[in-house]
Amino acid sequence: MHLFDLRVYYEDTDLAGIVYYANYLKFIERARSEWVRALGIDQTQMKAQGLVFAVRRVEADYLSPAYYDDQLCVETHVLPGSGARLVLRQDVKRGEAVLFSAVVTIICMTIDGTITRLPAAIRQALGLK
Incomplete structure (x- = not known):
């Protein structure tokens, strides 16, 4: 599990002061980026080698x-996946209350859009086969 803390800023809210629905996707994206970085995966280096991550489904x-x-706090958990896809559950919480999942x-x-297996080093870092 990876934890990513954040504070809600005025720019994250709508007229009522409630977090705008699309911003939860930004919150979980930031958490995934920090999680990948914490695993030692350099996405800039991946791109230089012609590979990128892409969201397939939410x-x-x-x-x-x-x-x-x-x-x-965004909690990121790895779910069972495969060598070609990574599945995560991401919960946005305020204290113990889950607000978004x-x-x-x-x-x-x-780079040209062809789906490929996750590189072996990445599969190993993620505990996938």
């Missing part, structure tokens, strides 16, 4: 609103 549940100035499927592809 299943999202909006459970309760977050508000301006809330302190939130998503299952995100990530693929690896070449």
Whole structure:
């Protein structure tokens, strides 16, 4: 599990001071980027080698609103995947309350858009076969 803390800023909210729904996707993207970095995976180096990660699918549940100035935490958990796809559950929490939950499927592809297996070093870092 990886934890990523963030605070809700005014720019993250709508007119009512509630986090705008699309910003949860930004929050979980930032958390994934930091998680990948913490695993020692250099995405700039990956791109130089012709490979990039891409989101293939997102299943999202909006459970309760977050508000301006809330302190939130994104929990990222690896779910069973394969050598060609990575599946994550990401929960945005305020304290123990889950406000947003998503299952995100990530693929690896070449710069020209061809889907490919995750590199062996990445599969090993993620505990995948």
